[in-house]
Amino acid sequence: MPLTPRQESDEATRLDRMAQSWRDHLSKAPQATLQLLAALPGPVVADLANDFYRALLDDPRASRFLSYDDVWTRLKPALERWLHAVLKAKSDDAMELTQLNHRAGSLHARIDLPVDLMTQGFRILRHRLAEALQREEPDPALAYSALCVAGESMDLGLEGMSAAYVSGSERSARSDATYRLFSLMRNAGTERERQRAMLLDWENSLLYMMASGGDISSISTLTETEFGRWFIHKGAPSFGDHEAVVTVQRAMLAIDALLWRLPDAGSDRMHLLEAIRDHLSNIRQSLTVLFEQVSELDSGTDALTALLNRRFLPSVLRREILLSDRSGDRFALLLLDIDHFKTINDRFGHAAGDAALRHVADLLGRLTRGSDYLFRLGGEEFLVVLVDCEEARATMIADQICRQLSATPMDWSGVDQGITVTASIGVAAYDGHPDYEYLMRRTDAAMYQAKQAGRNQVCVSRISPTAD
Missing domain, CATH: 1.10.490.10 (Globins)
Structure with missing residues (x-):
């Protein structure tokens, strides 16, 4: 702050x-x-x-x-x-x-x-x-x-x-x-319905697999689903010290344990399924209790793109470092800088520059998960925090963003083919260093390496910069 x-x-x-x-x-x-x-x-x-x-x-x-x-x-x-x-x-x-x-x-x-x-x-x-x-x-x-x-x-x-x-x-x-x-109050109603829908989708997938005689072991554990990632990385730290948070966490662990037993349960399968559905009901009730505490609050967002601004970046990174150290799961950062942004402003006007920023923000929202964090750091720079993500997967996501952005011109009045927007992206995976600013410096160095290599490409941090 x-x-x-x-x-x-x-x-x-x-x-x-x-x-x-x-x-x-x-x-x-x-x-x-x-x-x-x-x-x-x-x-x-x-x-x-x-x-x-x-x-x-x-x-x-x-x-x-x-x-x-x-x-x-x-x-x-x-x-x-x-x-x-x-x-x-x-x-x-x-x-x-x-x-x-x-x-x-x-x-x-x-x-x-x-x-x-x-x-x-x-x-x-x-x-x-x-x-x-x-x-x-x-x-x-x-x-x-x-x-x-x-x-x-x-x-x-x-x-x-x-x-x-x-x-x-x-x-x-x-x-x-x-x-x-802020996290609790930001679009609380929409977030509640989205997470309830994800829970229902997972439950329906399990029911369908059991009814059709499919391979139940192919079903992801609840902790590994998008709902699970959201609750671990966003929900629990946002709701704070509340007994309903503990209820959800215990129910998720219980469901995962029951799911592991299902394939070999034989005649007990329906009994285990009933227990899973009871735990899911407890999760839904707990979410209702937690979301009832909140209302809308817009501070902390970038007015132009509706992404997070840098105000809460330290809080997010400290939390992800703590989670990674506890669980062993890694996370990664993508730092994206729009190429030749000044040229877009100078040639087409500042309204086109604003539209380019929204264009990039929309694409980032489509190509990332709800459990990830999207920031506009200021100017033409964006940061993505990819949770539960190793370096190889983060690099694939960055490559996809880079290709999709350059292949999707921005519609603009008077420009038949649209305006091509490209970006240089730096990737750095968390390596265990406890200082989030050190990770940011690595990501920044990788992004500038992408700029120097010709722009419109992805570079991965390989050599750690000197830290204080």
Whole structure:
């Protein structure tokens, strides 16, 4: 959720105060002490970073945020750079240090890193630094002075990170709550009937298969249907903590278990079918209860295309990352940028440009599922969040969108053949990295690669860009 002008002003004031604290601290530190810290050998700093991450990786909770490859190829070098910046800092570096710590704290908030993991890491850093100074400096008084200065520097760093973490977490919580309300209230009546129809279609398919003696094992479990995906990825997080949500979740699991038993049930088949239909009835009743809470609300949508705007993108991506980490199912992003959009505006007028945006939005709606998310990010950029989707399938969908778009000219008065609209599309599948901005950067890089390769094509993210 973007900062308001008042929040931006408050944050700037806080950063200025923190920078002044750094200046005061470093200007009072003895010159010999600063020189000792700045002269610590690179291998010593590398060992500090090694010890920091070894300790964190021993904590079972860290597995959600830290993978082995990420730690040793990306995070450890980043920590070494931070340590060098802190240990070599002078008073003139105060604002740079403040902003560096602010970015780190904001990142921790985005991935919801437990605060005690970070404070534990800083405690280990301080302890290992004390041991290193005792080895490197024969003068105990100078070593102690260096430890005191470095310790206060680390405290200031942790203070800056913590302030940014709290601010970011509060914004995320407000955004998530607002998004939940928005999701509930957006076209509630239409969504309720659509999901009820999907439930009925699944039930009728099961009844037909049983009546015709078909292969019941070919029926998808309810969790795997479009209704199941919608409820897991949109319904449950939108309705929040409500007992009817739990009822639906339990009923879906019970139906899937009964469906698995049906092929070999023999004389019990009708009894199992009756139990399945009872659970379906409970789901319908629970949906009625949940949807009765809501009414229409249009904020959070793009007025021109009726797609979501970027306001709730962080909430959606945080939720999908959490679901993916829990279930093991992957998701993917498609970033689509209309080719030569300025030319369309200049040649045919801004009304044609608006029509092109609606044309793309309509096509995206036809070629994606109801459980997926469609955003207009602004200008001529669109983002698709494909839930329960591996990279190969996401690439196929992107190729289909690209081909269908270029093969379907937009009708426009005075242009007999219509206006051809094409797009460059970047694809990136979630790879386990907990920061959604990292995934967005990968998708953005792939889209620009498609632009540079000649436009009207799809490029898949293969090489992860450097993350903060």
